[in-house]
Amino acid sequence: MRLHILGICGTFMGGVAALARELGHAVEGSDANVYPPMSTQLEALGIGLVSGYAAENLQPAPDLVVVGNAMSRGNPAVEYMLDARLRYVSGPQWLGETVLAGRDVLAVAGTHGKTTTTSLLAHLLESAGVAPGFLVGGVPGNFGVSARLGGKQAYAGPEPSSGAARHLFTREGTPQGSPRGEGSVVPPAAAPFVIEADEYDTAFFDKRSKFVHYRPRIAILNNLEYDHADIFPDVAAIQRQFHHLVRTVPGNGRLIVNAHDERLAEVLAMGCWTPVETFGIGRGDWQATLIEADGSAFAVQHADERIGEVRWSLLGNHSVMNALAALAAATAAGADPRALLPAFAGFESVKRRMELVGEVNGVRVYDDFAHHPTAIATTLAGLRAKVGGARILVVLEPRSNSMRQGAHAAALAPSLADADGVFILQRAELPWDAGAVISALDGRGIAVPTVDTLIAELRRQVRSGDQVVFMSNGGFEAAPRRFVERLRGR
Numbered sequence: 229m230r231l232h233i234l235g236i237c238g239t240f241m242g243g244v245a246a247l248a249r250e251l252g253h254a255v256e257g258s259d260a261n262v263y264p265p266m267s268t269q270l271e272a273l274g275i276g277l278v279s280g281y282a283a284e285n286l287q288p289a290p291d292l293v294v295v296g297n298a299m300s301r302g303n304p305a306v307e308y309m310l311d312a313r314l315r316y317v318s319g320p321q322w323l324g325e326t327v328l329a330g331r332d333v334l335a336v337a338g339t340h341g342k343t344t345t346t347s348l349l350a351h352l353l354e355s356a357g358v359a360p361g362f363l364v365g366g367v368p369g370n371f372g373v374s375a376r377l378g379g380k381q382a383y384a385g386p387e388p389s390s391g392a393a394r395h396l397f398t399r400e401g402t403p404q405g406s407p408r409g410e411g412s413v414v415p416p417a418a419a420p421f422v423i424e425a426d427e428y429d430t431a432f433f434d435k436r437s438k439f440v441h442y443r444p445r446i447a448i449l450n451n452l453e454y455d456h457a458d459i460f461p462d463v464a465a466i467q468r469q470f471h472h473l474v475r476t477v478p479g480n481g482r483l484i485v486n487a488h489d490e491r492l493a494e495v496l497a498m499g500c501w502t503p504v505e506t507f508g509i510g511r512g513d514w515q516a517t518l519i520e521a522d523g524s525a526f527a528v529q530h531a532d533e534r535i536g537e538v539r540w541s542l543l544g545n546h547s548v549m550n551a552l553a554a555l556a557a558a559t560a561a562g563a564d565p566r567a568l569l570p571a572f573a574g575f576e577s578v579k580r581r582m583e584l585v586g587e588v589n590g591v592r593v594y595d596d597f598a599h600h601p602t603a604i605a606t607t608l609a610g611l612r613a614k615v616g617g618a619r620i621l622v623v624l625e626p627r628s629n630s631m632r633q634g635a636h637a638a639a640l641a642p643s644l645a646d647a648d649g650v651f652i653l654q655r656a657e658l659p660w661d662a663g664a665v666i667s668a669l670d671g672r673g674i675a676v677p678t679v680d681t682l683i684a685e686l687r688r689q690v691r692s693g694d695q696v697v698f699m700s701n702g703g704f705e706a707a708p709r710r711f712v713e714r715l716r717g718r
Contacts, residue, residue: 232286233257233319234305235296236277239365240426240438242266243375244294244319247327247363249273250377258285258305261703269367269374283308291315294322300432318431323363324441327377328421331361334557335425335442337473338450338486340603341550344542345450346424347371347578348554353420355571356563361421366597369576379419420561427469429459437469445481446560447473448553452491455600467491471498478502482560484553487512505560507552509545514556516548522613523548528555528569535565540572543582544610546603582607582697586712590692593715595708599627599701601643608646611695618693622647623686623707625700626658641668648672649689651682653704679705687714 231248235241236257246269249255256276270277278285281304286293293316299306309316336346347368353360354370361378368374425439425447452470454463470492477483479501485492487508496504506512519525519537523544528535538551551572559565577583585593598604604624611620622644644650650673654662662675676682690696698708 229291230254231256231292231294232290233294233296234281234303234309235259235298236270236275237261237266238296238298239266239374240363240424241294241296241319242269243363243365244323245270245275246273246373246375247323247377248294249275251326256290258282266367266374281305286312286314289314292317292322294319295431295433297429297431297438306432318434318441320430320438320441321434323423324443327361328423328442332420332446332561333442333444334360334420334422334446334448334561335439335444335473336423336448336450336553336557337425337427337439337470338448339427339453339455340600340606341450341546341553342424342426343578343597344547344581345448345550345553346422348550348572348575349448349557350422351575352554352558352563352568352571353422353561355568355574356558359419361419363421363423364578365424365426366578366580368578370574377419378421425473427466427473435459437472439473440469440476443476444473445478446484446557447477447481448484448557449474449486449489449492449495450550450553451486451489451602452495453600453602463491467495467498470495474498474500474502482557484556484560486549486553505556507549507556509548512552514552516552518545518548523610524614526551528552528565530556530559530565536569538569538572540575542575542577542610543614544606546606547610582611585698585708586715588712588715591690591694591696591715593708593712594695594697596697596699597701598699601639604640604699605643605645607699608644608697611697612646615695618695619648619691620646621649621651621686621690621694621696623651623653623682623696623698623711625653625698625702625704625707626662627700627702627704640665641673644669644673650674651676651686653677653679653682679707679710683707683711683714686711690715 231253233241233245236245237259245255258278258281283304286308293309293314295316295318336342343366346364350360350362351370359378363375423442427437429435430438460466481502483502483504485504485506487506507514509516515529517527525539526548527537555565580595580597583595585595598607650669652662652675654675666673666675
């Protein structure tokens with residue numbers, strides 16, 4: 229089957245493309261915004277990519293058009309697809325019907341932390357010898373691809389080498405992840421599938437949240453805040469979508485829920501038919517106690533029993549919470565949590581999650597995906613706990629729909645409390661004035677109109693010992709890497 233994917237360079241749709249290719253389909257796609265890491269992943273997979281959305285991109289007609297949620301009426305390719313009566317489907321529906329059907333799905337939902345937690349959970353199950361399938365909204369460092377079908381790991385002996393897999397997804401007394409003898413292979417149909425479960429809408433023709441298509445057996449609810457101002461009028465509308473997700477989790481499954489989040493408690497109060505386990509720092513069924521203030525080491529306790537300690541490279545209380553959620557979900561799937569703890573030390577974070585781009589003359593430059601005030605604040609708090617009194621310079625692109633609409637403008641300055649200097653990219657098309665945010669920063673911030681100007685001003689102000697964090701959920705015109713090159717004098 230020949231598939232054409234509209235919006236193929238989005239992190240989700242790029243994962244769909246990878247899975248379709250692995251299934252043996254001929255895959256091609258169109259997109260208007262092409263930038264790493266997804267563009268490089270598609271290139272490595274040999275998936276054809278055309279720039280723009282011309283009607284000619286769908287000629288000759290593919291067998292199926294998979295439509296991303298960035299597509300809307302008026303788009304030339306969409307209008308041609310409808311006029312020509314081409315067969316089409318949304319990415320989440322295709323995934324749910326083609327890949328997830330008949331598999332045990334572990335879904336990770338929440339306003340923040342979905343990508344890291346999904347990657348962590350896949351990594352933990354991999355360390356248990358299960359070879360899960362996964363789709364992540366980024367490229368996990370441990371896997372190098374954003375999606376795979378899973379189930380292809382061969383076992384060399386009677387037990388996974390980590391000893392972590394005890395009875396993963398046992399049904400009718402048969403462990404689905406257990407080996408069937410030397411050199412056996414877990415078929416894709418039996419391997420669990422870990423998916424980042426987004427509350428954003430599915431497509432222009434399906435306004436339900438993506439995650440209602442996944443039908444998970446285990447679901448993590450990381451947190452819930454107001455976001456996606458382009459489609460949700462208020463928090464209550466988002467809570468309703470999370471309630472729809474809760475309705476799809478079976479009674480023999482598990483909900484893993486943030487014990488600190490009152491809005492999630494309100495979601496559960498709407499109706500819950502599944503056993504719930506909570507997690508938190510100092511509260512919940514799964515608890516963490518910080519050993520290091522920056523979150524790089526913490527102790528884990530479950531149901532009043534000490535499990536052990538985690539020491540790893542990630543920072544911040546939000547990372548500790550992500551770790552607890554992933555550990556709880558893996559345990560709910562049947563893994564031995566004690567055997568899983570050493571795997572955290574080997575976890576390689578997702579690209580563009582405090583990714584160190586380079587260090588030049590004592591200046592460390594990071595690329596980070598944070599685009600919500602809470603994510604900005606928690607990321608900077610973790611970095612501050614690590615670097616102490618070193619200067620932190622934040623370079624921010626208001627790029628998400630909520631950011632561009634100004635939905636988070638009032639909360640932006642407080643979220644930057646740990647920054648010593650802030651550079652906000654205020655493009656001409658930004659519909660709100662960053663001046664109020666700059667004023668609230670008490671002399672610590674400036675707004676600049678272009679990326680070129682931003683890099684030049686940053687280069688003028690930076691000095692040895694500085695920590696420079698670029699924050700955007702878009703390509704940012706490759707600003708972090710361009711700045712590193714500028715530091716190197718190129």
